[in-house]
Amino acid sequence: MTETTSTTTGTPVEKVRPALLRYRVLAWITGLWLLLLVAELILKYGFGVDALDFVPIVHGWVYFVYLIVTIDLAIKVRWPLGKIVVTAIAGTIPFLSFYFEHIRTKEVKAQYRL
Numbered sequence: 001m002t003e004t005t006s007t008t009t010g011t012p013v014e015k016v017r018p019a020l021l022r023y024r025v026l027a028w029i030t031g032l033w034l035l036l037l038v039a040e041l042i043l044k045y046g047f048g049v050d051a052l053d054f055v056p057i058v059h060g061w062v063y064f065v066y067l068i069v070t071i072d073l074a075i076k077v078r079w080p081l082g083k084i085v086v087t088a089i090a091g092t093i094p095f096l097s098f099y100f101e102h103i104r105t106k107e108v109k110a111q112y113r114l
Contacts, residue, residue, distance in 0.1 A: 011076050013112050019073040020108050027101035030066040030091040033059040038094055066091045077108055 037059045040052035067088055074084045090100035108114070 011078070013114065016073075016076050016108065016112050017114060019069070019076050020105065020114070022069040023073045024101055024105055026062070026066040026069045027091070027097045030059075030062050031095065031097035031101075033062045034091065034094055034097065063091050066097075073104075073108070077111065 033055070036052070037055050040055040043049040043052060070088050070091075071084065073079075074087070079087070087100050087104060090096040
């Protein structure tokens with residue numbers, strides 16, 4: 001069986017596991033919407049096509065939810081401020097949210113033996 005709390009943070013694993021899942025899902029959704037936003041910007045400014053005008057608004061709201069779940073996870077696992085900021089910014093740079101999701105998941109799973 002796994003430990004019920006982390007030895008470094010004291011946070012119960014039962015609270016970290018769902019927070020990590022929420023973070024992982026939102027990191028992927030944010031990354032996908034960001035790639036769609038890049039495609040929309042290329043279509044709009046490169047070819048003059050305004051077919052995907054809703055994408056910036058949706059990505060903005062998805063990114064906002066990503067920030068909330070990132071901060072929720074960060075508080076539970078007690079990340080330092082720099083790690084929180086870099087992880088939050090990862091949702092604004094194409095492909096970086098996928099990379100950071102992988103790295104942060106690996107770190108949290110190792111820390112909590114998930």
